[in-house]
């Protein structure tokens with residue numbers, strides 16, 4: 001049996017005020033071409049289909065188009081919700097769509113049966129672990145031992161395993177943080193406080209585990225416990241990632257072979273560094289890519305982003321090298337606690353390249369006092 005494993009499409013994502021739907025449509029076009037060439041039996045989408053609970057209309061239209069195209073090709077689709085999705089909205093129409101071979105699992109239920117697909121060697125049990133929070137499952141599944149994500153996924157796995165004949169081939173589809181995986185900046189934490197991590201051994205009984213949540217393609221614990229990674233780069237922490245999809249072949253004996261196929265984005269996401277003059281010189285070629293510019297110079301540039309965009313139309317952000325070096329930059333919690341005049345002095349030093357003089361500090365202190373007094377009136 002052959003299937004494609006993908007995850008974290010984040011349809012409708014907005015990055016630096018830019019809708020990425022056109023970029024997503026572009027790579028999903030390549031994805032459909034790959035489906036035509038490779039002719040898989042199924043496509044598995046391991047959560048975070050949308051970027052948020054109420055996605056923009058274009059994102060809904062794009063998902064409808066892709067699911068319709070897959071169904072027209074008689075390729076089964078098995079998709080689960082992720083922590084960015086609304087479980088109920090992903091669930092909408094799911095019973096009707098099954099007739100078209102599209103299996104959507106938004107809400108985690110205690111009695112969900114595996115999707116059973118067949119090839120010449122027999123049945124393959126695909127187990128969709130829809131995303132849920134531990135407290136909902138603890139009550140909804142009447143499972144008092146569920147107290148965090150590790151026990152929650154173990155409970156979901158246990159219920160599926162009870163429905164799979166011994167020795168049968170099986171695939172888990174889950175959205176979560178498997179311990180040992182490497183994070184990027186575009187994943188939203190699953191829980192505030194407590195642990196959200198799950199040991200990879202939870203999935204040891206499956207022939208393959210199609211994971212979503214971590215946006216960097218990677219295996220965790222075993223080669224068959226795998227994150228396909230996100231459809232596109234969704235933060236500047238992912239510029240060195242090569243995004244793609246996993247083409248997985250499941251042999252008659254359950255052995256897995258897989259190949260990562262990289263998708264070519266409409267515009268790449270990159271970080272470029274140099275002085276303003278260097279970047280604007282002919283030595284640096286014109287680029288349409290999404291860029292974060294790190295300026296190697298202490299002083300700011302008047303309307304730097306506007307001028308850079310004449311040559312690089314998709315500059316999304318610009319930062320002086322000093323703030324780019326995270327070790328010297330204050331962390332957000334330090335900023336909130338810091339004295340305001342001290343913060344301003346740091347800002348002047350970063351932008352101007354030299355500390356404030358005593359005279360400048362005196363002027364700032366006076367202005368700050370005036371602002372505070374006005375605020376009290």
Ligand SMILES: [Mn+2]
Pocket residue numbers: 008010048082084186187188213214
């Ligand atoms: Mn995600």
